[in-house]
Amino acid sequence: MPRFIRRISLFLLVVLSAFFARAQDESSRRSASGVEERYAERASSSILLVYDGKRVEPGLERLLLSALEQSYADLVQDFGSGPVEKVVVVVYAERDFQASTQAPAWADGLFDGRVRVPARGITGVTPELLSVLKHEMTHSFVHFRAKGRAPTWLQEGLAQVEEGKTSAPFASALAGSYAARGTFALQGLEGGFTGFSAPQARGGYAISLAAAEMLRDTRGFGAVAHFLDLLGDGSLVEDAMRETLRADYPRLESDLADWLKLRAR
Template identity: 30%
Template structure:
């Protein structure tokens, strides 16, 4: 009996070691999800083995980090939550869960995690971001200043403070308006009817753009209306900029007394960026982002494409690789051609292959595919890739 017990104990110990070794191999091979499954099975058999418990928590955390990189925020939050359940005393698991919730725009859940992290700079930074994103600019500034006291050499905190300090004097004099999905802030001196027209246009944009892209955001969208001088001081954008989306829709309205067709077009354009950002998690080349936004805006107010026609005749069309990054450093003429070309390519995609194909491209981008792979997967039934699309598009210009 004693010998049998010893042999059984040796076998059990060996099984524990084998679960651990198998999981380690999977982790080293970049498959934390499978490692989690192996360790969960082992831990269910040996629930008092602290090494397996710690290894399982680590694998869950690794799986969460991988899902964060893949923009699978709710799944990442679940992985970190499971790790936290195993070791509630480990503050890093809760903090990472907070980041996943914040990126997924679950601000209430994220706030709870960051508050539990204590009065430390990283948590204060994210708490400030939540305040900023939900329209509490003074609260955000106070949190970032406290974070700066904790970490005075952190230049990223100072950049957040500088941005908030530019915006606060302008927003302090703003009135508020609300609709089902939008929180509007506007200069109190603007005509009272203008804000209502803007909210109505935003709701129309929500219905139209979301239907085209088959995606309906549920998080409220902050929108700010500026005088032109305030817009320049807050955004530091180029002179040709007629609007901006940086997590908030920012629109210069100047001395307008009523909503013009041009302004309505800008509203549709900028709201398109809101939807695309949520679908793709910002993994999208600028030409496609701006091109789709131009499609929606030009339905409200069309623009000629003189520069593109001239560039096509002179064989001076801008390569797509040059249109993948920001347009903000371009001068007015360069930007004009960049927007026209982006619109033309995106409109060609929609006209030739339909909105469903574009929706599939955006979904593929959300999965962190490159634009080439995203297009090839979406257009596989046509045996078409981005190179082929561009060849067809150039032929269409002729």
């Protein structure tokens, strides 16, 4: 590869790092029980919004709930159905989110059975807050379908796809990385990202996003949802993959490399 292309790739990786530094989350299970009991609640048919009533304006709570309902409806379109139980969304309007949840410093939200988002000093439903809410709500849909057995790369990939992110800006950097190493090491991303450093997490989120986009574009959302169902029924990841996604890990990665190369042009 010519040196200037390598430089551009490196630059893209830096841009990518900055891009991903913003809105990451961590979906590991950790208890923050006892915190939200003191919070006010507001519910719709599918969502229970839990927040600190002292700091969220009445008008804002309605806006939040309606934004959440819209995200929920979008997700039902893609996934075919939503969780049986209400999605509980805890908005940290007053308490410190990081301190209350022990989320990693790079996390912008958390799903541990409940959607948890920081919104200190919240005055409106910003596009950034909407992205975080939709990202975390996707985790609740994936969790419901796969009964908590979806690999982390797919959970995080789908959550980013749903919040509207694209891997296009770093397709060539990722393709270059595959060409150099012969693998994306996706299988190593089945477990949680909790122990990752910020740069490791950024890399993990980037490849997860690309993999989920590729599956959506080449297999379709229905096949991905079926994959989640089989995992929920107890199938092993690669068994379910062969049945629904026409792939095992090596095939998935080579398809992903081809897909990235096309997008990098």
